[in-house]
Amino acid sequence: MTGNIFDEALERATLFRNKEHLRHSFRPSHLPHRDREVEQLSFNLLEALRGQIPSNMILYGVTGAGKTAVTSFVCNQLVEKGEQIGRSVHAITVNCRQIDTQYRVLTHLGNSLLEDHEVDEIPFTGWPTDRVLNELVRRMEQRQGVYILVLDEIDHLVRKAGDDLLYNLTNLNSSLNKARCCVIGISNDLKFTDFLDPRVRSRLGQQDVVFNPYVADHLRDILVERASSALRDDALDEGVIELCAALAAQEHGDARCALDLLRVSAERAEMEGSPMVGMHHVRAAQSQIEADQITPVIRSLPSQQKLVLAAVLLAERSGAKGIQTGEVYDIYDQACLHVGKSSLTPRRVSMLISNLDMLGVITARTVSRGRYGRSKEIHSSLPPNVDAERIISESDDDLAPLFAATYRRQTRL
Ligand SMILES: Nc1ncnc2c1ncn2[C@@H]1O[C@H](COP(=O)(O)OP(=O)(O)O)[C@@H](O)[C@H]1O
Ligand SMILES: [Mg+2]
Structure with a gap:
């Protein structure tokens, strides 16, 4: 009898007890070094258990600083306590990177208030915003209680679609009688409030919590x-x-x-x-x-951006290190000619170089060259196991000839 291909793998000892516990989606119930943030959040949300309206909040911090984990932990504890003491508290979280328009967020909020037996979903398109808002208010009133509306990664939505959503949601209490609501906005971007109308900013940012890295x-x-x-x-x-x-x-x-x-x-x-x-x-x-x-x-860089990166790679292939902006431009210019693309001005290319630097694909360091002024010294900064030439050639057929041996010989690179 022949064995099953999985037999051996199954018998091999595993190092994991529960791999899920190392995934991002896992929500731990203890969060080391976030006591202060848990405390700030719970102190404010406690109001909900007293039937009062908690302050709106903005939570800031770099990605991976525990904002989502802390919020979800505190909200779960809050809802659990509400159930124990017979206070109706609801926490609804929307990830605004995935659900990224005002309309979709509002329908998502409205539809998450449906009871199991109800079927009258708000359609995913077609209604005027006012009608969706009215329906949301109607459902909140019907169910009563205090609503915590968590808008995670809200900076993403605001940058894309403006702050109408925040304006509308922070104004909901004026239409609510039997229900109450508070809004928690979570942002990965510390400058996010620059995008907000001052009125929205002051309504939303009643309490700010900063999550340090x-x-x-x-x-x-x-x-x-x-x-x-x-x-x-x-x-x-x-x-x-x-x-x-x-x-x-x-x-x-x-x-x-x-x-x-x-x-x-x-x-x-x-x-x-x-x-x-x-x-x-x-x-x-x-x-x-x-x-x-x-x-x-690298794969999704626009063509011109790939050409600039290719110029840096070609120069480095030939042994050059710390190439200057001007040299990159010359190689780029030749490369454009070779693949039949028109070349951009040195000024534009200099901007593309800064952009590649920002993406972490190259590093461009400004150096002073005495009376010759200042220039940039450019290095590629790719991990050694990344074959950028192959990625560029495979993702953009037009550019593949740049890395062919004949081209490098011909240009003596
Ligand atoms: N203090 C902590 N203790 C345990 N796990 C944490 C802690 N902070 C963050 N994590 C975990 O790190 C990952 C990223 O945290 P997350 O809350 O998603 O960060 P953010 O929302 O700020 O980007 C998640 O898996 C989360 O469970
Ligand atoms: Mg998060």
Whole structure:
């Protein structure tokens, strides 16, 4: 009898106890180093348990600072306590990166207030905004109680669609009699309020909470706790958690990044059949994650942007280091000619260089060259396992000839 292809894999010892506990979607019930933020949120939301209206809030902080985790934890506790003491408190969260127009957010809120037996959904298009708002108010009034409306990643929606949604939602209480509501906006962008009308800003920002980035020690404690339920005892070699924490601390203190590193390291160790996650697995995981992140960025660059990047890569291929803007331009200009594209002005190319720098694909450092003025020194900054030439050639047929051996010979690059 022939075996099943999964037999061997199933018998292999696994390093995980529960891999879900290392995923972003997992909502831990204890959040190390966020006591102050939990306290600020719960102190305000406590009003809901007294039947009062909590202040509207804005929560700020870089990605992976625990904003979503803290809010979801506090809201769950709040709703649970409400049920225990017979106070009707509802928390509804909308992710405004996924649901990213005013209309869709309002329908989502309205439809999440439907009871199981009800079928009169608000349609996903077609109604005037006022009608959706009236319907939302009607349903809130019917069910009564205090509503906590959490608009996660609200900066994304406001940048795209303006602040009408916030204007309307922070004004709901004036139409409500039996129900009450408060709005919590969560933003990854500290400058988000610059996009708001001052009236909306003052109505929404009654209380601001800033989530500072985690430092390495915080991330270590977070990882230790998550790892204890996610991985088997003795699955981690000494120093593994510290390394994941240190690397993620360099990445603006992102807990998400720390968790990814630990999860991917453990997956790699397990795939190799290694009994333990070692430091080298973390290093390998880091370059795998970096490559996975940067590849789609390069692939989706506009054609001209790819040409500028190609110019930097071609110069470096020929051994040049720290190339100046002018040299990049010359190579870029030749490259355009070769693939039959018209070239942009040096000024525009200089802007494209800054843009590539911002995306983290290259670094452009301004250097002073004495009486010759200032110029930029440019290096590619791609992880070693990313083959940018291949990504450019495969994603843009027109540019493939640039990396053909004949072209490099012909231009003596
Ligand atoms: N203090 C913490 N303790 C445990 N896990 C945390 C903590 N802070 C963040 N995390 C985890 O890190 C990941 C990212 O956090 P998240 O709340 O989504 O960040 P943000 O919303 O600020 O981008 C989630 O998986 C979350 O559970
Ligand atoms: Mg979040």
